Amino acid sequence: MKRITVLGATGSIGLRTLELVSSFPDEFTVAALAARGSTVERLADLCRKYAPEVVAVLDPTVVDRLARLLGPGGPELLGGPDGLVTAAREVSADVVVSALVGGAGLLPTMAAIQAGRAVALANKETLVMAGELMTRAARERGVPLLPVDSEHSAVFQCLAGHNRGDVHRILLTASGGPFRELPKDALTRVTVQDALQHPTWKMGAKITIDSATLMNKGLEIIEARWLFDVAPEQVQVVVHPQSIVHSMVEYIDGSVIAQLGVADMGVPILYALTYPERRPAPAARLDLPAVGALTFFEPDVAKFPCLRLAREALERGGTAPVVLNAANEIAVAAFLEGRIGFTMIPEVIERVLGEDPGRPLVSLEHCVALDADARARAQRWIEARSGGPSR
Numbered sequence: 001m002k003r004i005t006v007l008g009a010t011g012s013i014g015l016r017t018l019e020l021v022s023s024f025p026d027e028f029t030v031a032a033l034a035a036r037g038s039t040v041e042r043l044a045d046l047c048r049k050y051a052p053e054v055v056a057v058l059d060p061t062v063v064d065r066l067a068r069l070l071g072p073g074g075p076e077l078l079g080g081p082d083g084l085v086t087a088a089r090e091v092s093a094d095v096v097v098s099a100l101v102g103g104a105g106l107l108p109t110m111a112a113i114q115a116g117r118a119v120a121l122a123n124k125e126t127l128v129m130a131g132e133l134m135t136r137a138a139r140e141r142g143v144p145l146l147p148v149d150s151e152h153s154a155v156f157q158c159l160a161g162h163n164r165g166d167v168h169r170i171l172l173t174a175s176g177g178p179f180r181e182l183p184k185d186a187l188t189r190v191t192v193q194d195a196l197q198h199p200t201w202k203m204g205a206k207i208t209i210d211s212a213t214l215m216n217k218g219l220e221i222i223e224a225r226w227l228f229d230v231a232p233e234q235v236q237v238v239v240h241p242q243s244i245v246h247s248m249v250e251y252i253d254g255s256v257i258a259q260l261g262v263a264d265m266g267v268p269i270l271y272a273l274t275y276p277e278r279r280p281a282p283a284a285r286l287d288l289p290a291v292g293a294l295t296f297f298e299p300d301v302a303k304f305p306c307l308r309l310a311r312e313a314l315e316r317g318g319t320a321p322v323v324l325n326a327a328n329e330i331a332v333a334a335f336l337e338g339r340i341g342f343t344m345i346p347e348v349i350e351r352v353l354g355e356d357p358g359r360p361l362v363s364l365e366h367c368v369a370l371d372a373d374a375r376a377r378a379q380r381w382i383e384a385r386s387g388g389p390s391r
């Protein structure tokens with residue numbers, strides 16, 4: 001039995017992970033669950049179904065409500081950011097699935113690594129913020145960082161059995177998002193609903209907006225640089241609207257190895273949970289004749305400046321990716337709340353990133369402080385532009 005802790009249990013990745021726990025009851029059991037606490041009833045249902053020993057919620061006011069819903073004999077309940085860290089660090093688990101969204105996952109994910117637990121990593125923002133610190137901590141403790149992102153799971157599989165020194169480049173595929181064929185000037189008029197319509201994947205709101213701006217691919221370039229220890233210029237992007245080829249690795253002799261499959265996050269999640277073994281996945285099978293054609297295009301960086309901004313931040317290194325991520329999170333939240341338009345997302349990021357003097361990132365504490373500062377600056381700039389503070 002593998003004991004699984006799920007950080008972000010109520011989200012798209014968290015729920016898919018728990019479905020897999022249900023599909024393989026002889027293989028997995030739930031050790032702890034963590035979430036923000038926005039959906040208390042859903043969390044209570046998950047507790048009844050999976051009987052975790054510990055549940056941590058970011059919102060401490062949710063603890064009492066959850067305790068009342070669950071009655072006596074339920075899991076130990078922890079509240080606040082420290083509760084999430086305690087759940088990741090103290091509760092014995094074979095794998096911690098890191099599936100919180102955004103920078104909120106940084107400290108709990110680091111806590112799991114520092115406690116020597118294998119991490120199945122979906123929460124790419126943590127690697128964007130602290131890739132060097134996190135991969136160094138994992139190396140020092142011999143902790144595997146197992147990719148859950150479908151592209152990185154694909155690269156991980158394409159690298160298996162090969163010499164890392166023979167890698168020429170990594171080709172991350174991108175669906176292109178819902179606005180791939182929209183003319184650039186029409187982007188000023190797109191609505192939140194338009195941006196939430198991802199053509200191939202069903203995901204949480206933040207990553208869906210990141211996919212529409214192509215920032216998701218920019219974050220994934222940074223994630224790949226750290227996960228696979230390659231130079232920034234070795235990670236390139238190719239648009240592939242069918243989302244069948246999940247990514248590729250090109251070797252020095254010109255061979256390109258690709259991983260293909262249906263667009264179902266259950267496949268990379270299950271591989272991370274059972275690695276290095278495989279299990280028969282309860283997913284649809286790939287039917288290539290039904291797919292017909294696979295097409296590939298260059299990404300349009302002029303139309304989607306977030307891709308350029310992410311690459312610039314990676315090349316500058318140090319503090320720049322922390323600032324990029326923080327400004328993006330604030331800008332995406334403002335867009336989702338209807339406070340700014342779609343094309344203002346890269347404007348906010350460019351502005352806040354432009355103010356960063358570019359220093360080395362020295363510690364996790366430095367990362368946390370810088371993240372808070374960049375968020376505050378992004379927020380102020382949005383308020384100045386949109387004519388007042390947020391609701």
Ligand SMILES: NC(=O)c1ccc[n+]([C@@H]2O[C@H](COP(=O)([O-])OP(=O)(O)OC[C@H]3O[C@@H](n4cnc5c(N)ncnc54)[C@H](OP(=O)(O)O)[C@@H]3O)[C@@H](O)[C@H]2O)c1
Pocket residue numbers: 007008009010011012013014034035036037038039058098099100101102104122123124125148149150201202203204205206207265
């Ligand atoms: N969805 C996908 O297919 C996919 C694919 C690849 C990578 N990823 C990555 O996986 C991560 C999760 O994505 P998702 O789509 O599953 O997100 P999601 O559906 O929005 O779920 C996010 C989860 O994190 C919790 N959460 C949100 N903000 C939090 C905060 N400030 N503190 C503590 N917990 C917080 C939520 O709790 P509440 O429900 O209580 O708010 C929820 O459990 C992201 O980093 C994303 O980029 C996702």
